[in-house]
């Protein structure tokens with residue numbers, strides 16, 4: 001198993017913390033992981049992307065340039081990184097924020113209205129975990145259970161009360177992904 | 187017969203390389219006597235400059251560092267922070283301390299570094315052959331101010347004691363001269379106080395010593411002493427500028 | 435022992451603490467800030483001191499004082515700051531003082547940018563400052579290696595009484611990877627430094643920290659002694675990693691971040707039937723000339739990959755001595771070579787094309 005995941009967004013959207021959460025979950029399952037952030041010049045609102053590698057074998061290159069999975073949180077990132085995804089790869093789009101459509105036909109593309117889903121769960125902050133739940137469901141890169149555990153490590157103590165709703169978000173994403181897969185297969 | 191005048195223990199028995207009439211030697215001797223009298227030779231660590239006194243490490247008989255030009259206060263910071271119970275001092279010229287090393291001395295003083303600085307102001311870059319120093323007086327002729335220091339071109343001489351006094355970290359600041367016996371006695375008192383301030387852990391201590399450079403001033407030793415008294419002291423008034431707990 | 439996810443910058447800090455370093459003097463600069471933030475918190479916990487100096491010039495001279503007083507001490511910076519430190523590094527080398535200097539490389543020349551780069555290779559491996567000297571230069575390529583290498587860096591510095599430079603870049607500093615950490619920082623080893631100028635304290639003789647030798651014969655003797663020391667380091671401290679060199683016909687050479695990219699390139703090339711392998715110098719000085727010369731006898735060509743306009747490639751050329759072609763692929767300005775692009779280069783070379791340096 002080797003997943004090279006690229007998460008692209010603006011600063012403040014949580015792309016980096018989502019990447020770290022995933023890397024942490026991989027670590028907890030005893031897998032080899034790496035996480036490399038890429039910033040734009042601006043501290044806030046600028047580019048904030050990260051590459052996460054999760055593998056059964058030691059990670060050769062932590063620099064993700066040809067992702068197996070691309071998570072897109074804004075329009076420019078879709079334009080910029082769509083071409084980089086490996087043939088047959090997966091793109092997860094937060095369709096609450098991204099209008100563009102994927103042109104390539106050789107990819108699996110799942111649109112997730114993550115912000116609306118998060119609001120339905122009562123907390124707009126957990127949108128990224130709806131996407132992460134879907135990512136985990138579709139790739140099997142780690143277990144949902146482990147991501148939920150990793151939250152305890154990644155979230156500061158005073159935010160631990162948010163773990164249940166984050167967990168719900170992960171599960172919601174996984175459920176949506178399950179439906180999406182069934183629809184594709186039938 | 188009792189010997190009334192002998193070499194201080196803290197000074198090695200080697201010939202100084204200083205020119206005849208140079209007062210660097212006198213200042214060395216005063217520092218060494220103070221180290222002896224305070225009984226701290228075994229825990230003393232000195233830092234020499236780049237300038238005519240670059241060989242201080244040969245002359246003082248205690249552990250010594252030779253530092254790069256102007257950076258002795260940073261070197262001394264490193265030493266004192268690692269070895270807070272040692273007695274650390276720097277010995278620096280005016281080019282070293284008041285030009286290239288201005289940043290280091292100001293910030294050592296601002297941090298209240300607990301070491302002692304002997305600052306030798308001879309109003310000239312001596313070692314490199316008599317160029318203008320930051321302390322060169324207005325109108326003073328040097329190799330690089332052949333028409334005399336012009337304030338329009340070179341600005342004004344830097345008064346270090348006055349400059350460091352407002353910094354809260356400086357505890358003891360004094361200006362002395364070594365051109366005659368009376369002043370030499372005063373100079374020693376100030377140097378001793380500056381070491382005592384360090385021993386008492388009170389903060390940064392600096393003694394500015396007005397010193398003669400007959401060679402680069404183009405004067406014989408006696409005239410050099412007179413020149414110092416008549417020209418330097420009026421611009422650089424002697425006295426204590428700051429003592430622990432009191433600004434003067 | 436626990437396994438945690440750690441940032442490269444923090445790993446440098448923790449590695450230093452575990453190596454017994456208790457003193458840090460530095461001046462803020464991106465992209466090594468997290469390292470200083472980490473140590474500013476961590477050093478007081480272990481009875482150490484973190485001091486922010488007024489400049490890099492002051493920092494390196496504080497290091498000079500602390501090292502001469504016998505402490506394990508370090509500083510860190512990036513391009514412009516490392517340039518300012520060069521005079522001090524020369525003094526440290528001249529006075530034979532041990533210390534560790536971290537250069538989290540950024541793009542240059544001038545202010546350049548804060549993005550990852552490997553463009554300070556010449557500066558670090560050729561001495562950097564004035565005079566005839568060398569600094570041991572280490573280039574880790576993973577967070578775990580950073581932790582282990584900090585100990586090695588301080589040990590080498592003490593063993594040879596020489597500054598050691600740890601070279602990394604923004605990617606290495608920001609990257610997070612799992613590391614195995616000792617839960618308790620081990621008590622620092624007491625390295626006896628009889629040469630330190632820390633007060634005579636009944637020693638019976640004075641110690642002097644000095645790099646001034648006015649008599650030409652004496653300076654020549656000192657230079658020759660340093661030369662002997664450097665020769666010994668060259669003979670004993672070459673460090674490298676080889677990857678799939680058996681049967682390789684295209685030998686890639688890369689260090690730090692780019693060596694990770696090249697590892698992936700080698701795997702992909704091999705899976706396409708191109709016999710590629712990788713040499714990763716772990717120490718950039720001393721450089722593995724002999725090893726590369728030996729490899730040159732068995733391969734068709736070399737490809738050196740760097741994040742600069744071609745610096746280490748000159749060392750590879752020196753080692754290869756024209757025996758086989760040495761190609762170069764470089765990205766700069768903060769661009770990190772993509773595995774796919776390097777792979778294309780390997781394929782072109784393999785088909786007999788490609789640009790020779």
Ligand SMILES: Cc1ncc(C[n+]2csc(CCOP(=O)(O)OP(=O)(O)O)c2C)c(N)n1
Pocket residue numbers: 236237238239255278279280281282283306308310311312313314319
């Ligand atoms: C970086 C650097 N710049 C310049 C010099 C050359 N230099 C040596 S001594 C000196 C001036 C010394 O003057 P000062 O500090 O007044 O001491 P003095 O010789 O008058 O006692 C200079 C500029 C140097 N050694 N290093």
Ligand code: SF4
Pocket residue numbers: 203204205207208209210238308312313398399400401402
């Ligand atoms: S040149 Fe001046 S300062 Fe230097 S030794 Fe001679 S008299 Fe003293």
